Amino acid sequence: MMTELTAIDSLALFAILGMAAATYATRAAGFWLMGYVEITPRIERFLRHMAGGVLVAIVTAAAMNGSPAMWIGLATAFGAMLLLRKPMTAILIGVAIAALLRHFAFG
Amino acid sequence: MPSFRPMDSPAPQSAEPATFTRAGIWRGMKLTLPYSVSALPFGLAFGAAAGAMMTPAEATLMSALVFAGSAQFAVLSLWAGPLPLLAITMTAFLVNARHIVMGAALQPHFAGQPRSLVLLLGGGMTDAGWAITLQEMLRGRRDLGILLGTIIMQWPIWTGGTLLGAIIGSAGMDPKRWGLDVLIAGVFAISVIGLYRGRDDLLPWIAAVAGTAAALLWLPGNWYILIGGLSAGLAGLLRHDD
Numbered sequence: 001m002m003t004e005l006t007a008i009d010s011l012a013l014f015a016i017l018g019m020a021a022a023t024y025a026t027r028a029a030g031f032w033l034m035g036y037v038e039i040t041p042r043i044e045r046f047l048r049h050m051a052g053g054v055l056v057a058i059v060t061a062a063a064m065n066g067s068p069a070m071w072i073g074l075a076t077a078f079g080a081m082l083l084l085r086k087p088m089t090a091i092l093i094g095v096a097i098a099a100l101l102r103h104f105a106f107g
Numbered sequence: 108m109p110s111f112r113p114m115d116s117p118a119p120q121s122a123e124p125a126t127f128t129r130a131g132i133w134r135g136m137k138l139t140l141p142y143s144v145s146a147l148p149f150g151l152a153f154g155a156a157a158g159a160m161m162t163p164a165e166a167t168l169m170s171a172l173v174f175a176g177s178a179q180f181a182v183l184s185l186w187a188g189p190l191p192l193l194a195i196t197m198t199a200f201l202v203n204a205r206h207i208v209m210g211a212a213l214q215p216h217f218a219g220q221p222r223s224l225v226l227l228l229g230g231g232m233t234d235a236g237w238a239i240t241l242q243e244m245l246r247g248r249r250d251l252g253i254l255l256g257t258i259i260m261q262w263p264i265w266t267g268g269t270l271l272g273a274i275i276g277s278a279g280m281d282p283k284r285w286g287l288d289v290l291i292a293g294v295f296a297i298s299v300i301g302l303y304r305g306r307d308d309l310l311p312w313i314a315a316v317a318g319t320a321a322a323l324l325w326l327p328g329n330w331y332i333l334i335g336g337l338s339a340g341l342a343g344l345l346r347h348d349d
Contacts, residue, residue: 004162004277005162005163005164005274005277006162006163006164007162007164007165008162008164008165008168009161009162009165011189011190011192012161012165012190013165013168014190014192015182015186015190015192015195015196016165016168016169016172016173017172018192018195018196018199019169019172019173019178019179019182019195019196019199020172020173021196022196022197022199022200022203023173023174023175023178023199023200023203023206024230025200026200026203026204026205026206026207027203027206027210027229027230027231027232028210028226028229028230029206029207029210030206030207030208030209030210030211030212030213030214030229031210031211031213031214031217031225031226031229032210032226033207033211034210034211034214034215039207039208039211042344043208044208045343045344046340046341046343046344047204047205047207047208047340048205048208048343049308049311049339049340049342049343049344050201050204050336050337050339050340050343051201051202051203051204051205051302051336052299052302052308052311052312052315052339053311053312053314053315053318053335053336053337053338053339053340054181054198054201054202054315054332054335054336054339055177055181055202055295055298055299055302056295056299056312056315056316056319056335056339057315057318057319057331057332057334057335057336058181058184058292058295058332058335059292059295059296059299060315060316060319060320060323060331060335061184061319061323061331061332062184062288062291062292062295063292064319064320064323065323066288066292069286069289070288070289070292073286073289073293074289074292074293074296077289077293077296077297078296078297078300081296081297081300082300087297087301088145088148088149088152090293090297091152091290091293091294091297094286094289094290094293095285095286095287095289095290095293096286097286098286098288098289099284099285099286099289102283102284102286103284
């Protein structure tokens with residue numbers, strides 16, 4: 001049991017190190033580049049919208065590949081967020097709805 | 108295209124060099140407290156979701172080294188089978204690309220502090236930490252300790268929350284049955300609401316949905332993430348003509 005909890009797969013380790021390197025690069029780049037490159041408003045807008053686009057892409061993919069329980073769960077979380085403005089509560093409501101639907105209606 | 112030239116960006120209003128004091132660290136910690144409280148449930152949620160797909164050690168190592176919530180949630184949707192290393196690394200970069208602009212906004216305020224120290228502490232810059240630090244800099248408290256304070260108040264909670272959540276999540280449960288797939292997608296759906304700044308965001312998001320749908324239908328693998336991100340970035344440029 002202990003080894004199951006503490007095991008680190010080598011492929012997973014590479015994935016984590018890759019993520020860490022990519023993330024550090026984005027954090028250091030702004031401090032580092034400022035001496036050499038001008039970050040224009042255009043670049044700023046591109047980067048900002050690109051990050052939003054990645055989030056939208058992941059939600060779109062989850063919805064397209066998902067089941068009705070996923071659609072209803074997501075829609076509920078989205079609606080709850082607009083009403084309550086409490087992120088964690090909204091997500092948990094969506095999760096609970098999806099889990100209940102799967103338990104009773106969709107097997 | 109970015110033009111390569113010596114730094115001539117707007118310098119801070121006063122020419123005083125930045126400091127790095129214990130008082131600054133305390134101030135950063137104090138200002139971050141409300142965010143630390145809300146980081147705990149997100150750390151637990153990430154741990155629980157990740158713990159269903161990887162070992163608690165892997166999940167905790169990821170939180171400790173990557174320390175970037177949205178990127179970590181994002182790669183969970185790719186974490187299956189033989190791990191797609193390139194897609195995972197690229198996704199982390201794309202989701203975090205906003206940091207480049209954030210760091211660039213802070214950099215002039217740290218003038219006078221050793222570059223190596225700035226590059227080290229910059230590695231722990233989060234969205235909340237950035238916002239708190241920049242606000243203090245603009246008020247004239249130009250102290251690198253504030254950034255360190257924001258890290259001290261977030262890193263242990265994010266990493267510890269992940270460990271706790273992952274131990275719970277690893278208890279051999281079916282992630283779908285408990286709606287954890289909805290949890291992951293839900294975090295993003297809600298982040299999108301948080302990112303909304305006005306009508307200028309709508310066209311890029313529609314472009315992202317269209318690009319993603321097209322990529323999912325016609326391209327293999329995980330290209331949809333890059334295509335969705337680029338579609339939104341390019342659409343964001345279209346709206347303006349400067």
